[in-house]
Amino acid sequence: MTNAQASDSELQTSSLGYSLIPVVNKLQDICSQSGISLPIDLPHVAVIGSQSSGKSSVLEALVGRDFLPRGPNICTRRPLTLQLIQTKRGDDGTEEEYGEFLHLPGKRFYDFSEIRREIEAETEREAGANKGVSDRPIHLKIYSPNVLDVTLVDLPGITRVPVGDQPSDIEARVRTMILSHIRPRSCLILAVTPANSDLANSDALQIAGNVDPDGSRTIGVITKLDIMDRGTDARNLLLGNVIPLHHGYVGVVNRSQEDNMLNRSIKEALAAEEKFFRSHPVYIHLADHCGVPQLAKKLNQILGQHIRENLPELKSCISLQLVSVTKEYASYGVTKESRGGQGALLLNILSRYSEAFSSLVEGRNEEMSTSELSGGARIHYIFQSIFVKSLEEVDPCEDLTDVDIWTAIQNARGPRSALFIPVVPFEVLVRRQIARLFDPCFQCARFIYNELIKIGRHCLIRELRRFPVLRKRIDEVTGNFLRGNLQPSESIVGHIVEMEMDYINTSHPDFIGGDKSLEIAKQQTRSSRVSLRILRERGVVESDMLQASERGSLSRAIIVRPSANGLIRSLANGAVTDQGSRGNTDAERYRAIGSTTASNRGIPSIISGSDNQHSSTIILLKEPPTTLRSLETRSEQEAAVIAATKLLLTSYFDIVRKKIEDLVPKAIIHFLVNHTKRELHNVLIEKLYRENLFDEMLQEPEEVKIKRKCARERLQVLQRAFQTLDELPPEVEAVGKGYSFGTDPIGLPWKRGLPSSYATSI
Numbered sequence: 001m002t003n004a005q006a007s008d009s010e011l012q013t014s015s016l017g018y019s020l021i022p023v024v025n026k027l028q029d030i031c032s033q034s035g036i037s038l039p040i041d042l043p044h045v046a047v048i049g050s051q052s053s054g055k056s057s058v059l060e061a062l063v064g065r066d067f068l069p070r071g072p073n074i075c076t077r078r079p080l081t082l083q084l085i086q087t088k089r090g091d092d093g094t095e096e097e098y099g100e101f102l103h104l105p106g107k108r109f110y111d112f113s114e115i116r117r118e119i120e121a122e123t124e125r126e127a128g129a130n131k132g133v134s135d136r137p138i139h140l141k142i143y144s145p146n147v148l149d150v151t152l153v154d155l156p157g158i159t160r161v162p163v164g165d166q167p168s169d170i171e172a173r174v175r176t177m178i179l180s181h182i183r184p185r186s187c188l189i190l191a192v193t194p195a196n197s198d199l200a201n202s203d204a205l206q207i208a209g210n211v212d213p214d215g216s217r218t219i220g221v222i223t224k225l226d227i228m229d230r231g232t233d234a235r236n237l238l239l240g241n242v243i244p245l246h247h248g249y250v251g252v253v254n255r256s257q258e259d260n261m262l263n264r265s266i267k268e269a270l271a272a273e274e275k276f277f278r279s280h281p282v283y284i285h286l287a288d289h290c291g292v293p294q295l296a297k298k299l300n301q302i303l304g305q306h307i308r309e310n311l312p313e314l315k316s317c318i319s320l321q322l323v324s325v326t327k328e329y330a331s332y333g334v335t336k337e338s339r340g341g342q343g344a345l346l347l348n349i350l351s352r353y354s355e356a357f358s359s360l361v362e363g364r365n366e367e368m369s370t371s372e373l374s375g376g377a378r379i380h381y382i383f384q385s386i387f388v389k390s391l392e393e394v395d396p397c398e399d400l401t402d403v404d405i406w407t408a409i410q411n412a413r414g415p416r417s418a419l420f421i422p423v424v425p426f427e428v429l430v431r432r433q434i435a436r437l438f439d440p441c442f443q444c445a446r447f448i449y450n451e452l453i454k455i456g457r458h459c460l461i462r463e464l465r466r467f468p469v470l471r472k473r474i475d476e477v478t479g480n481f482l483r484g485n486l487q488p489s490e491s492i493v494g495h496i497v498e499m500e501m502d503y504i505n506t507s508h509p510d511f512i513g514g515d516k517s518l519e520i521a522k523q524q525t526r527s528s529r530v531s532l533r534i535l536r537e538r539g540v541v542e543s544d545m546l547q548a549s550e551r552g553s554l555s556r557a558i559i560v561r562p563s564a565n566g567l568i569r570s571l572a573n574g575a576v577t578d579q580g581s582r583g584n585t586d587a588e589r590y591r592a593i594g595s596t597t598a599s600n601r602g603i604p605s606i607i608s609g610s611d612n613q614h615s616s617t618i619i620l621l622k623e624p625p626t627t628l629r630s631l632e633t634r635s636e637q638e639a640a641v642i643a644a645t646k647l648l649l650t651s652y653f654d655i656v657r658k659k660i661e662d663l664v665p666k667a668i669i670h671f672l673v674n675h676t677k678r679e680l681h682n683v684l685i686e687k688l689y690r691e692n693l694f695d696e697m698l699q700e701p702e703e704v705k706i707k708r709k710c711a712r713e714r715l716q717v718l719q720r721a722f723q724t725l726d727e728l729p730p731e732v733e734a735v736g737k738g739y740s741f742g743t744d745p746i747g748l749p750w751k752r753g754l755p756s757s758y759a760t761s762i
């Protein structure tokens with residue numbers, strides 16, 4: 001190693017933050033690659049002390065550059081905020097270093113002595129040329145690849161006696177100015193005291209004590225050890241025996257005024273300082289407390305600790321990113337190139353699809369929605385709240401009028417009159433009502449089919465996004481299979497209804513039976529007629545009601561005259577009418593009949609013969625009409641028969657309804673739902689697991705491939721970042737003396753290391 005190299009390295013190691021630069025660089029790389037902004041805001045370092053105590057000299061030595069005005073007659077009269085900004089080295093390794101003032105934006109100072117001149121000039125612009133002091137800071141940024149991002153503040157020195165343009169309260173003003181800079185907890189205080197003054201009366205320590213009474217952020221710096229009285233030394237001061245300080249003291253030897261005049265470089269000054277301490281009989285034993293490099297080390301430890309304290313936050317940021325990128329990466333699934341791998345992947349997907357289908361149907365789905373019903377719950381809803389509920393609302397006599405019932409009874413009776421309820425019309429009517437159940441049953445099966453289609457589409461929805469061809473084929477196969485299963489379900493559902501229609505089991509224990517129904521019906525008819533009569537007597541029944549209730553008796557007395565087509569119809573006893581006289585509704589029909597009879601009341605034309613000479617010899621019967629309909633008017637007995645029939649219908653329909661409500665869902669579950677659930681896996685494998693289809697099935701869109709690649713790269717970066725944080729060099733080890741700006745790292749998660757799930761090789 002040459003001398004020049006050696007002194008270069010000495011200079012570097014004595015620089016503030018030098019040892020931390022690689023660590024911070026690493027962290028910055030981690031952050032920029034992970035897309036996180038570095039959550040570390042290093043504390044700023046303020047240098048305070050009495051005038052000419054050597055503050056600027058200490059600062060320069062720490063930065064390793066000559067750029068500050070120094071000298072017995074040149075003092076700091078405005079705060080100087082020096083922001084060090086780390087820049088990247090050029091690709092060819094070049095190191096560009098320059099300064100820029102806030103008051104001269106865009107102007108770069110590559111010559112550091114020019115920076116010094118600008119500081120002096122700017123000080124004069126604001127504070128005048130005659131010792132005046134101003135609290136308006138000068139902002140200087142130094143850009144260099146060799147610095148740590150940290151801010152240093154050089155403050156005017158404390159002075160008691162006003163000189164030049166200084167106001168009489170100069171001491172108070174400077175103290176206020178210093179306090180405003182060092183009060184924030186994030187400020188690290190370098191309290192500079194010259195060794196040739198009384199430490200017990202140190203201005204720096206006294207002011208620092210105001211804002212940092214426990215000394216947790218103050219470092220004592222003793223300057224001018226080289227010009228102490230002969231025979232005295234600062235041993236006790238440096239060891240903290242005079243005024244103890246949490247972070248202790250460091251003694252330094254800066255360039256003297258003579259050195260300045262001789263233009264001694266910092267390098268030379270450092271070498272001289274080292275020689276001084278090494279050759280001093282007292283200080284040689286206090287190596288930890290002596291020299292600018294030692295001061296830089298102490299500061300670096302404190303800054304390192306600060307970085308360390310911020311690591312948990314950085315680590316948890318990276319951790320969060322790791323979780324989300326791991327998830328994203330997993331969502332793109334794995335790719336398989338070999339036939340075997342493809343086959344296994346396809347099999348796996350088909351199995352999980354079938355499993356997901358069953359889970360959704362059975363309500364075992366892990367991603368169960370809490371906002372709406374899904375899967376099996378919807379099937380249950382369709383059965384119970386739609387199908388069963390609708391069936392319960394069916395009125396078995398809804399579209400059966402009394403006329404319909406009576407017509408059926410008459411037809412079944414044939415030419416005879418019957419005293420009891422005939423079985424045939426009941427069966428005809430009940431069958432007709434049961435047949436109404438076909439539609440809701442088929443609809444129910446179709447609803448469930450639609451639900452199963454939806455469930456199928458919902459299975460592996462995310463995973464299959466990357467295999468659009470496979471998704472389409474799976475949907476096709478599932479759809480076809482479901483359609484195939486719908487057929488037997490509909491068929492069995494149809495059979496269930498048909499079975500009910502084919503055999504009307506009037507011996508069913510729950511069936512009301514003919515006798516009982518007639519008895520109840522008679523009671524009902526009688527009581528309704530009685531109440532009708534009472535109402536009529538009270539004048540409550542309106543004319544329409546009266547008309548309706550009296551139709552029976554009226555009709556019995558009516559003999560219908562020929563209608564337009566000349567036919568004569570007897571309405572008595574069985575009440576028939578022809579098509580021509582039939583109105584649209586029962587009421588209209590009745591009115592039409594009434595008006596016809598009004599002009600023909602009396603002797604029917606078929607027997608009157610008054611306008612026909614030969615009528616006494618020939619009795620002409622009119623042809624019966626093509627359509628014969630029953631009238632609404634009936635005797636009490638007949639009304640009871642109708643009511644009884646209705647009771648029978650309702651009773652029997654209820655029995656059938658209960659059975660259908662029970663059996664149809666069972667049939668649909670068995671033939672459609674469960675059969676699909678059981679066989680879907682086999683069907684999918686049979687149709688889709690073909691080696692010649694592997695490539696086609698597992699074809700991914702280009703977009704997915706790109707996204708997977710990006711996610712993998714980000715994941716690798718984050719894993720590396722996580723690991724790097726665990727392997728930070730000892731520069732960021734905690735300083736034993738407990739300097740702290742806040743967070744206590746003990747027990748925080750950064751120590752736990754890389755979660756095993758992220759450590760999986762990609």
Ligand SMILES: Nc1nc2c(ncn2[C@@H]2O[C@H](COP(=O)(O)OP(=O)(O)OP(=O)(O)O)[C@@H](O)[C@H]2O)c(=O)[nH]1
Binds near residue numbers: 223252
């Ligand atoms: N011999 C010797 N001289 C020193 C030492 N430190 C500083 N000096 C000299 O003391 C004088 C003042 O030094 P500065 O660094 O300007 O002190 P300062 O505290 O910044 O001064 P103000 O800004 O005016 O308050 C300069 O001439 C320095 O060369 C030292 O350790 N030994």
